[in-house]
Amino acid sequence: MVHADPDVSVAAIIEAIHGFTNYRVKYGKAWRAKQHAIAMLWGDWKEAYGRVPKILNAIAHFNPRTKWCIHSIGRQEMHKGSMRPVMKRAYWCFPQCVEAFKHCKPVISVDGTFLTGKYRWALLIATGMDGEDRLILLAFSLVEGENDSWSWFLHLVRRDVVGQDRKVCIISDRHQGIFNAVEDHMEGYHPIVHRWCMRHFAANIWQRQKGKKVIKQLKLLCASKTEKTFAIRLTKLKGMMNEEATEWLEDQMENKSKWALAFDDGCRYGICNTNISEVLNKVLKGVRAMPVSAIVEYTFYKVNSYFMHRWEKANQQIASRPNQDLWGKGAMKLLTKAGKAAAAGMSAELFDPTTFEPILDPSHWPEYNGPEYIPDRSKLKDKVGRRKKKWLRNEMDQFSGYGDDIYGYGDFNQDSSKDVAVMQT
Structure with missing residues (x-):
């Protein structure tokens, strides 16, 4: 089991043992068994x-x-x-x-x-x-x-x-x-x-001013595709921010090409x-x-599994459109x-x-x-x-979920569900 899936959980090992022995081992024993298997393999x-x-x-x-x-x-x-x-x-x-x-x-x-x-x-x-x-x-x-x-x-x-x-x-x-x-x-x-x-960039603002509306407006600012729209949204954002957040954002204006789509020149291909x-x-x-x-x-x-999965998907797409242009x-x-x-x-x-x-x-x-x-x-x-399992929450977690899906990415997150599903196959 461990060789087939190194990420297999101890709970899954317990259930597998119970399935073919009808005996439920204790968690500690199953955990030690996994460690022995790991040592034998790697x-x-x-x-x-x-x-x-x-x-x-x-x-x-x-x-x-x-x-x-x-x-x-x-x-x-x-x-x-x-x-x-x-x-x-x-x-x-x-x-x-x-x-x-x-x-x-x-x-x-x-x-x-x-x-x-x-x-x-x-x-x-x-x-x-x-x-x-x-x-x-x-x-x-x-x-x-x-x-x-x-x-x-x-x-x-x-x-x-x-x-x-x-x-x-x-x-x-x-x-x-x-x-x-x-x-x-x-x-x-x-x-x-x-x-x-841009998500990490917004986290820096969140450290200085924790406000849902501020983060939402910052997203709009980062997503602006023209300099005119950028200027309008920037003025509105400055009216919402406190002194510390405003001063920090002013310091970043010299590098606005690194975080604003309006000044990106297409280098990031819309990936935010x-x-x-x-x-x-x-x-x-x-x-x-x-x-x-x-x-x-x-x-x-x-x-390897990812490449094979994507190739199978591509073949299915090709087969569904015979004698047609091969466009994704x-x-x-x-x-x-x-x-x-x-x-x-x-x-x-x-x-x-x-x-x-x-x-x-x-x-x-x-x-x-x-x-x-x-x-x-x-x-x-x-x-x-x-x-000990522990989730150390930070500012990235705290502001996550705020704002509209303005990029098609939601709260600065690209829609990753399709990628996760593929990688876990």
Whole structure:
């Protein structure tokens, strides 16, 4: 059960055992059984770091052109009688995702999520979006935290995913590490166009003035498509805000192209937030408590299932309209609006995703002759035992739900239900 679904709940394990033994085990026993299964499949929490390069090496063997690398902190520590390098970061992206991004909007959403296991690490994710507003997973990285690791991660994303010939817009929250990373110069590559997630932007106003009407008006301001409408709505918003919120917003006017559609020049393609990355964070919620080797393997199979699901949907759509133009629903809507004259000069291309080759079991893996990594002891969490489930509410949660669905995204959230449903298949 754990191998088929690393995110399987303890309650589901209890019910499965009861189903074929007619005996209901206690929660603690089922929880320990799951931990033993995890250790057998992916190693214990420390050994899992040594398995990461072996799994990535196997994925690259069966799926050529897979890009991956591991960065050490430059220190070695004793483990089981030998000196081993300490892992600092790991990165990987699949060639199928790189090829798919060539057929997507030149927009990448980046986000990070912390891991809930025994070590204080984070998972960084780069996500794209196709013409039908469906997410495309592009690259992953396990890092020691959200700091200068963003520069390292985005450098690899630009090299392996974007390439030298394409200019992209990156949408993110206002993390200082990302601010620094997008300013990095890469010889031979286009500079990054950086835009802010409007939902995170609104959270900064909420910190200074908690008011439903203020947030609603701010949404209208961000969604304004002309400078004239922007000016009118800005005047109205300033009349509603207190002094602290007004002063903060004034400071952001210098960078209004990063958060207002009226000054965006179309770089963000109408994508207003990082919700496409946060959808994936929700899917990965349970696996975040797994060893790092399990996380790597989980991303491989989850991306594989996603591609296959989308390909089946596309085939069904093609079969339902034989001998007709192969346009998606979103493209058809735009073409209908533009008229037949505009549509005559356009062409459609059917993208056939490269098949993912399974990595089988470890007995079929190629020999790995690289270093055996171990985690940084300083990242080990102090507390032991089962983590208490707790929802730490912040300003993002407090203002969520306020205002009209003015983007077609609702409270700064893109309609993610279709993406979540796909990712959980």
